[in-house]
Amino acid sequence: MIIPKIKYISLLLMIFTLGYIYQHDDVNHLFEIFQKGISINSISDFSQHFSSKTYISLSDGTTGYFSSNQAYYVLKKYLDTYEPIECVLERTKIFERSAYATGKLKYTLNGRRGSAGVYISIQSAGDKWQISQITIN
């Protein structure tokens, strides 16, 4: 009797772990495409993950909640000015319904290099993850 129970419990644990890994993979994947998208100035790589109201705060003073359409153009305009060289997300934290990552963005502005801190927060909305906040400082 005990052995089937152990098997059953192990199965459940495996499912949870796989689920957790799958969920993490999902989140990590989103962070990856965000990192890549910013690095090569290709917002469309991750723009479909914007929530209906995404909070964006950028070092050029742009701050506020923007619709997914606007978020695309606001970020595009920023990255057209602060031309990205590389974006690296150094630290991530994943929770049950939210996750965030911080990192650095290296850019060129008028031919001069600079760097800014990057913060991205994502939220779970049903079965998908959506970007709720992007800060580039």
Add this chain to the structure above:
Amino acid sequence: MRKLFSLIQKKAHYLALFCLTVFFVTGFVSPLLVQYKEDNWQKELSQKTGIIKDGIKQKFDDVSSAVLDVKNHLLKTNPKYFSKENKTKLFDLLMEKPFSSCEIFILDSSFNLYAWNSHSLQADTSIFSLKPYGETFLSGSDLKISLIYMDSLITDNSIFYFQIIKPVEKKYRFNNEFYEPLSITEYLSIKYNTSFRLLLGNANKIIDGRYDSAEIRNNKNKIIGSVEFQKPLKDAAINTFLDDLQSMKYLMGILAFLFFILKTNQFNFFSGKKTAGFLLLILNLSILRIILFVTEIPGSFLPEAFTDSSYFSSGLAYGIVSSPFEFFLTALFVLIICISFLRNILELKNEDLKTKNIILKTFAVLLSAGLFLVLLRGLGAAVKSVIFDSSIFYFKFPELLPKLPIAFMHFNLLMLGICSVTVSVAFILLIIKTLGNRHNSNNFYFGGIFIILQILGFIYDLSQKEPQGTPALRILYISVAFIISLLIYKGKLQILGRYLAISFFASFITVTLLMFYNYRLEVDSLRTVAFELMRPDENWFEFLLDQTADESVGLIENETIPASQNYSSLAFICWSNSPLEREGVNSSLQIFDDKWNLLGEFNSDFNIKQELFDEIIKNHSGQEFVSVKLSEKQQVLSILKEVRDKAGKVFYLTVSALIDNSKFIIEKSGKFYTGKLTGILSPVDIEKLKLIELEKGRIIKINGDFTPDENLIEKFRNAGFSKFNEAWYNFSYGDDEYNFFIVKTDPSKEKLLCVGQTKKDISFGLFNFFKVFIVHTVYIICAGIFLFLVLAARNFNFKVTYNLKLLSAFLLISIIPLLVMAFYFRAISEDNNRETIIYKLEKHAARINEYLEKYYNIYPKNDIYSEAADDIGVNYSLFANNILEYSTQRNFYNTGIISANIHPAAYSKLFHLGFFKILNDENLENYKYQAFYYKTEIGGEEKVIEVNTAFNSVSLPMSGSDADVFLFGTYSLAVLIIIIVSTFLAKQISQPIFKLTNATKAVAGGDLNFNLENKYKGEIGELIDGFNKMVKGLKKNQTELAEVERELAWKEMARQVAHEIKNPLTPMKLLMQQLVITYKDKSPKFDEIFEKVTSTTIRQIDTLKNIASEFSNFAQMPKLKLEKLDIVNSINSTVNLFADEKAKITFSTDLKTAYTESDSDQLNRSIINLIRNSIQAEATKIELKLETENDFYILRISDNGKGIDPVNAEKIFLPNFTTKTEGMGLGLSLVKRFIEMTGGKIYLDRSNSEGTMFLIKFAIRKDE
């Protein structure tokens, strides 16, 4: 202008060719130019650097000139101003121009502050002994770098010292609308597109080939500082050059396209060409639009107010409306197409749409109706996008004058509305024209179409999951669009009238939709606010602290901190440039020396006590972040960094944030320095929101003036939550209605966050509506004036009519008093508010005074000052003479944001004009507030208590903005009602006059059949009666006169005939008598006389015969000369005779020739007769149409004259019948006789008030 335009059109192909050449040449030449630029880069760099240095010098020279100018004025000031008796006048003088452009401090001979005009800078008297007199120098005071001039001034009996200070650079920044930027380096950066750094004195510059610097010299040519800048980069310069070349190339391409179209005459937007022309127009405009979008011309040259995507951007059509300017271009092009479409529809004739195919007709009608409804939905969707895809809050702020981006978007919305209404009207016109004919004025027919459209609209809405707008709006849209279409169809609206009707209706509908969707956004924003309140968590704060610390370290590392540095100012500078400020987080920044002595700090709504510092520092061993719990709901998160300045001096920096779960993060004071409140950018005023946090049915946090009772709390807990734990709940409570968004923040603890708002009352609705409607009205009027001028240039007749004069008089009489009342009430409201502020602030000050007086000698001074603030709950400052002694907001005085000197205006009034209390209007940056000063004596010393609205909230019965909302909204409605009623009244009064005028003209023109309908009473009714009687009398007299004349004419003719006949008869009688006598006398001369008599008689008989023939010929028609005659040719030549006639006469036929047997002259005369009759019947349009029917040619001659009276219709072909005062009445009878003699027929086909049609049949020539 026309000549210029036609000249350009003639040469357009050359211009197009030129542009194309430049386009291609640019492509070839670009690499060569770039190479040239690279090869000559050093020379160019040297030139650019020189320009930059000149620019720097010029900028500082301007500042220096301003300072020296003020100095000169000060030295020329009348010395008596400096006496003690005139001190008030000195203060007043210093606050006027030109002195008010600089900060001025005047010290007496003992270096005590004597007079000043500054409230933002602290007087630094120590500097007088350190710096030279009579020359300018740069000083980096705590928060600003300034150019200073010091000198002395000798009056009759004393010496004074003065400082004139002109700030050139602020080191701090606020991220809000109150911040007044001042940065010479930023100005230079924008101008020269590189980075700048201002260095004082002999500060070390970067020794690096990438940098250069320009010296700043003072009025004595001594070096006082320098501006270091990064040299322009070759790559950046070349990229800019390539971008410019590219832009020029694109511009040439666009111009070539435009000239090409101009040459081929395809840009004739408004000629109303047929389908092919219209489609070509769409194609050309689409191509041009795409070119402009791809090349970003002219968007790339415009300021950000027009091109910033954050103001508006939509993903529609690959971004063709991705910014306000792109929206404008797209809307403009669509508008041109819509207007062209409407013109095409207007020029369609009913006959063009006549078809007996019922299926085709039905399909056309249904398609038009369907497209019309889709258009309405499209308009709704577009306005929804304007609201939801935009960071502009159209109705949040009660300002009457919109800012530029908002004004621009209003214009775009108006254009969008006009597009929709124009095409809607066109579709309805198409339906009306397809289903009926022009002369069918049956109201049931139009009513039927209207009802069908409404039904289709209803069905269409039912078929949609989410209809745009409301049913009422849909019904209104269909109704008004239909009415406009009908008025156009019936010819009641001409060009200007159509434009105004469509534009104002478009404005009304777009503003209504805008308000509708804005309401939805406001409700939706409750959800956003809720998530915003939930957003900040420890991770977020860690990020902010980390960024702030890094930036602060960067700031200190690049400077050599002087010994005299105000470290509180430095802490403030670090904080103000950090993301903590931007996010409005309760935070604090401290600077310690290497021995952990606190050097300076800045706290933003967060006071850290010493014990807490000790705790933080103790826990920092090796950890990056330290968290210290203050209570169950409060914790402090802190980061510590070590930093060395350029000189190697060691400092410690702590940056801390307060995570306070006991209250909502939006509760803050001191608005002028905070960033946008915790990032909440909401269409609703955050301060008016109701925020409630519940845990297991108990209120644990609340903000706002709304407290739910148990019943309501229970309803919140049981609201229908979705699977995402969200719910909406609307209810009435008291007199108000509320919307609430509820979210479960922690289901396990039954924690709910409720965010709600009150539904705005009608005055807000009116205000919001008219705020935008009036802006639209201004645009419509401006465009209307332009249209009017264009029409006037085309000889459009505009008259100032009696109706217009009446209307203007009514409006002037009504609106001016209304406006006067509005301003008066506004002024009263402001006065009341001011009185309220004085009352409340005075009360606070009195309570502070009472408290201090009571406990002053009992407890230590500093303790009692802070106890008074805590016990009474008021923020205040205390001045001893003119210097700050204590303040609850010491933070701001320490950093130097606010000067520790009392406000100069307050000082002057209190100490030199004998006032004891005053209310002063002051400002910090652009933040305006009121400060109440209360002079008192405490502990035997003269003190001044200051209480202000910057740090104390004062609720007003009706704030300025509330008054604006109420007055503007309700008075605008009143003005609109006045306009409508005045228009109606003016029309009512002027209509009978107008009718009388027309009637008089008609009578003067000879129409005596005019009878004016009289439904008026009083004098007007009597006037019309009298007029009708007069006309009847005239007609009767004229008819009688005509009869008499005709009779006279016939009598004259008969008399003439009788006279002519009598002439030969008389001699005939005499001769006969002579003959009889001769016969009776049997005279031998009988034969002779017989001969004579007979010959004379025969001659006289011939004479009689001639007379008879003459009269016969006079009355007789000339003989017919029948021949093969081409009717088409004949009519054409006849119509050409009337080329100069005012009436428009047209002849149309599908026949190339139409041969009949007829007399050319008489046919011409007949047609001339018919045309003349039409002209005399006041026709402006006469149409001749020839076609074949069976074995006849049918000629229809129709006009839009006044028609033939049905009573006379049967008599018109009778000879001698006429209704005219001239003529014999033979015209039509002769025409009829001629036509019938040639085998044809003539009929009166129809005649009514809208016109007459004659139908003539010609027999087709047998051999044709």
